[in-house]
Amino acid sequence: MAAVFAACATEPTLKEAYKNNFLIGVAVNTNQIFEHDQRGVPIIKSQFNSLSPENVLKWGPIHPHPGPDGYNFGPADRYVEFGESNHMTLVGHTLVWHSQTPQWVFLADDGTNTVDRDTLLQRMHDHIQTVVGRYRGRIKYWDVVNEALAEDGTLRKSRWLKIIGEDYIAKAFEYAHEADPNAVLRYNDFSLENPLKRNGAVELVKKLQAQGVPIHAVGLQCHAKLDWPTAEQESDTIDAFAKLGLKVAITELDIDTSASSQQNRSADISLNGQDQTNAVKPAAQLGINLNTNRLPDSVQQVLAQRYAELFGAFLKHRDAVTLVTFWGVTDGDSWLNRGRRNHPLLFDRNGQPKPAFDAVIKAAEEFHGSK
Ligand code: G3I
Numbered sequence: 001m002a003a004v005f006a007a008c009a010t011e012p013t014l015k016e017a018y019k020n021n022f023l024i025g026v027a028v029n030t031n032q033i034f035e036h037d038q039r040g041v042p043i044i045k046s047q048f049n050s051l052s053p054e055n056v057l058k059w060g061p062i063h064p065h066p067g068p069d070g071y072n073f074g075p076a077d078r079y080v081e082f083g084e085s086n087h088m089t090l091v092g093h094t095l096v097w098h099s100q101t102p103q104w105v106f107l108a109d110d111g112t113n114t115v116d117r118d119t120l121l122q123r124m125h126d127h128i129q130t131v132v133g134r135y136r137g138r139i140k141y142w143d144v145v146n147e148a149l150a151e152d153g154t155l156r157k158s159r160w161l162k163i164i165g166e167d168y169i170a171k172a173f174e175y176a177h178e179a180d181p182n183a184v185l186r187y188n189d190f191s192l193e194n195p196l197k198r199n200g201a202v203e204l205v206k207k208l209q210a211q212g213v214p215i216h217a218v219g220l221q222c223h224a225k226l227d228w229p230t231a232e233q234e235s236d237t238i239d240a241f242a243k244l245g246l247k248v249a250i251t252e253l254d255i256d257t258s259a260s261s262q263q264n265r266s267a268d269i270s271l272n273g274q275d276q277t278n279a280v281k282p283a284a285q286l287g288i289n290l291n292t293n294r295l296p297d298s299v300q301q302v303l304a305q306r307y308a309e310l311f312g313a314f315l316k317h318r319d320a321v322t323l324v325t326f327w328g329v330t331d332g333d334s335w336l337n338r339g340r341r342n343h344p345l346l347f348d349r350n351g352q353p354k355p356a357f358d359a360v361i362k363a364a365e366e367f368h369g370s371k
Pocket residue numbers: 054055099100146221252267268269335
């Protein structure tokens with residue numbers, strides 16, 4: 001227990017260091033929501049002032065079966081209770097997404113044919129009204145539509161698009177606003193730092209705004225690599241959306257340290273990164289060996305520098321940035337542990353702060369000139 005106490009008794013904590021800039025959040029899994037994870041929970045409670053649900057509020061986990069009796073609210077209810085009891089600002093992730101949506105949603109009642117537009121819109125409406133309505137006034141930020149764009153900036157050819165048409169996005173935001181008029185509604189996506197995709201998102205937002213659709217913010221997932229996006233790319237991207245009058249959230253921050261995926265720009269685990277416009281220096285050019293289960297000190301320092309750069313960009317745009325959320329508590333919790341061990345976050349597998357943690361704290365202190 002002493003080791004766990006030491007891990008979360010840092011001075012200052014992340015939320016303290018950034019309290020005059022933006023909220024610092026973290027994605028939490030089921031073990032943490034139910035407080036079974038005795039390593040992660042003290043870190044969550046001491047370091048963060050916002051939570052995102054890694055999975056429990058996605059359509060599949062919360063609405064696995066058709067109809068009003070097909071919901072499974074237990075884990076999501078516990079997520080909200082855990083957040084409220086620890087005075088956290090809560091995010092809802094996510095309402096409409098091409099992934100983790102059960103097959104029944106897209107099937108007609110005969111269980112075979114594809115559902116028609118009106119029926120699918122009704123299902124979307126009922127889901128959003130039920131879920132957003134249940135947590136009205138308790139969940140402040142909603143990722144209403146997640147990853148609607150392809151890497152070239154055109155609309156992803158999801159079943160939502162194919163069956164309903166382009167207006168599925170506008171409808172989702174309207175239904176969410178109807179269910180909770182005070183919620184902050186976000187469009188959330190990855191790799192928006194890539195100019196093609198960013199331009200596609202900017203045009204999408206402009207079109208929604210022209211239709212009077214209630215979109216309030218954009219979520220930059222920022223699943224980063226050891227040399228992408230640069231601070232300048234991040235800064236330009238935040239600026240592009242702030243100019244539209246949107247607030248900006250960094251919604252799923254991590255920095256992949258594995259050699260095999262440095263070229264992959266996509267956070268869609270079903271894609272092989274399509275976008276190579278930002279030629280990435282091979283790991284060798286970084287002078288580091290990434291193919292190890294242990295993170296060499298040289299990579300710890302590269303990781304720390306990368307986090308410092310990105311937080312420099314977030315601080316530069318602190319008027320637009322409302323929240324920075326890490327996509328996991330410790331390295332052992334990360335979705336990036338696929339095959340080889342990854343080391344993408346601020347706390348290691350023992351719950352100890354890494355040099356990257358110190359670099360993030362230092363970025364705030366230097367920005368405010370207190371060090
Ligand atoms: O809960 C079930 C469990 O009952 C079952 O035994 C187990 C094995 O099948 O699966 C468990 O569900 C898994 C779930 O994570 C909880 O661990 C799903 O299979 C698995 O697909 C799911 O992965 C999540 C992934 O989204 C789904 O695409 C990751 O945890 C999550 O970090 C990741 O997060 C996404 C964001 O939501 C959107 N942006 C990209 C990001 C990374 O892909």
